[in-house]
Amino acid sequence: MACFIVPGSEAIVASIVKRLIADKQVASPGQDTTKTEDTRATQPKLSLKTKLSWLTGMLWGGALLLALEHVWHGEVVFYPPFLTAMADPADTAVMLQEMGTVGVGMAVLVTVAWLVMVLVADNLPALRNALAKRQNATSPTNEAASGEGA
């Protein structure tokens, strides 16, 4: 009925936080250019602002596209009270319950997906290094084995 309002509200909060972080980075530049400890991993770490832009992108985009679905189904209208469920108190109660269950679930799932993305992005250089080390460790034995075979 109006479940998209919950992720939309989270999008507003995340956008404000992103803006504050961006302002802080402008005030103290150079903090974002830290390299990973391993010398082989030359990629700079992603800034918190970049990571937050993934979250805001998913939340704003998802809320916008869900809003279209609600307009399509006649649950959102372009005149007051905008949400058709607001016209009837019984419907309003159902709407609020749906926002508390489905809406919160949407916001939580998107946030969890974002946390997974952040974890993968943070550990990607280390994973690449581990893979490269393993390949380097196995390649001489492979060459020796192929040499023996010949």
Next chain:
Amino acid sequence: MTLIITAAAALVVTALRFFLPKQGARLHLGALALMYAGASLMWCVDGIASLVEGESFVELADASAMADDALLGAYVIGLGLLAWLVVLVFKRITTRRTAGEAH
């Protein structure tokens, strides 16, 4: 059906972003992919809520409802593209303004 169409669009755009890194970064395909992925995740929760209420996760039994959902899916893709174009124009203007200030 809307969920299937949006999830498919998210997969296609994500694949384009990774297989064409230069063009993908220039065209901000990541923003479009995130938009579709966010909506797909949200509709997944909607589908789970339908399952809990005893309905199906995705409506596939009724042909007219499926056609209606497919049309909605097409509109969702269109709105996503429109929003992406707005983001693209906004980023271009911001980049140009930043470059102008640097000069």
